Amino acid sequence: MARTVIIEATGGPEVLTLVDRPVGDPGAGEVRIAHRACGLNFIDVYQRSGLYPMALPAALGMEASGVVEAVGHGVTHVKPGDRVAYAAQPPGAYAEARVMPAAQVCPLPDGISFDEGAAMMLKGMTVQYLFRRTTPLKRGDTVLFHAAAGGVGLIACQWARAEGITLIATAGSDEKCRLALDHGASHAINYRTEDFAARVRDLTGGKGVDVVMDAVGKDTFDGSLNSLKPFGMFISFGNASGKVPPFDIGLLAAKGSLKITRQTLFTHIADPTTCQAMAQDLFAMVTSGAVKIRIDQRFPLERVADAHRALEARATTGQTILTL
CATH class of the missing domain: 3.40.50.720 (NAD(P)-binding Rossmann-like Domain)
Structure with a gap:
């Protein structure tokens, strides 16, 4: 079981609910990750509010970092014990652990912390496609x-x-x-x-x-x-x-x-090879020191509603993460 944030109806931050959900084992092409931190993004607000419709009930969250616990058949680019980070569909990153498609899960360099990894993937690869690909x-x-x-x-x-x-x-x-x-x-x-x-x-x-x-x-x-x-x-x-x-x-x-x-990031990263190359470019910018990941807000997972309120009020700067 893993604590997971879900919504059963669209609306304001009050619809965010923390529940215990079974995690299960990864199938072919999947990976199970024990999260260390989760990222917060405006797309999460759009999904929660109904601007971007989703089938309900739904889990939220599009990026996180953690450690691989198990991989399914056919997964070769990561293995149990690897440090990883991702920005990917489907939503479900607001959780202690999850099973998800492995294709957009990226090995995280040792020089980048779990907090930085959770904070940088969706936003950093967005900047990568804005400056390099669009x-x-x-x-x-x-x-x-x-x-x-x-x-x-x-x-x-x-x-x-x-x-x-x-x-x-x-x-x-x-x-x-x-x-x-x-x-x-x-x-x-x-x-x-x-x-x-x-x-x-x-x-x-x-x-x-x-x-x-x-x-x-x-x-x-x-x-x-x-x-x-x-x-x-x-x-x-x-x-x-x-x-x-x-x-x-x-x-x-x-x-x-x-x-x-x-533009949307998820078109750019739909091809797994392109996704991994974009992540490597981002990681190189961070490990070189050219880009530093500034985390100005940290909220425990159980305060996810407060995190959404701060984001919508434009009361945040830099990155915001949920801690586990």
Whole structure:
């Protein structure tokens, strides 16, 4: 048996319930993991609230770290006793232990702690695909990155600095702006006190940025389009403020033949070989010291509802994990 967080109905943090569930043995292509820590992400909120529908009852959580206890037939890249971490479907990481598909489970280097492993996989591989796989980026390019003091954002600030990319950060307070600057952002804009699109134009001499990376959604969409240079790329990868409403595609022509894409990590990691390669790239950035994983909030598993409340209130910085 393992303590596991489930929901039986969608709603607010109060629907999160901690129950004892049998774990069982792994079947072919599966692995059983005893977790050491679990990561917290906005996708968990979307699933809990019903924005991303799930069959109920459902377990939650998309990333964790731990030790392999058993493997099923055909699993060769990990073995019992290995330290591992993952970001993967199906949900179920908010648990002391679980059986899950092995394909996206990645060997965790000894130089990376279990807490760091749980905190970095979904957010770190998100940054990897944003900078390496979604649109060509080169040294000297300029990126506007929203919510830059959050878990994905602080990794992105460091990644941009390491790659020689100018990153203009937005955040919701002066303190969060300073945090983004401390982690490698070239500029930071408090979107609560400034018109970020106008400030971006000032910072770029009126040209706009090459790429916008936006996980906020509805609240920043119009300003993001207004921040791009002609032929610029808008990368949407989240909806923290709500879904972007339908819009006239002609706006993209009127604002300079802009490009737009809606990305999700799980498309990128669906191929196991690609997933392992992305994880290795992320691990190399962390073990080299170019990217440090900052964990600012830790909640015990039984306080998962409080963790969700903090995340939704935008009261968190860096990474948040659940401890076991």
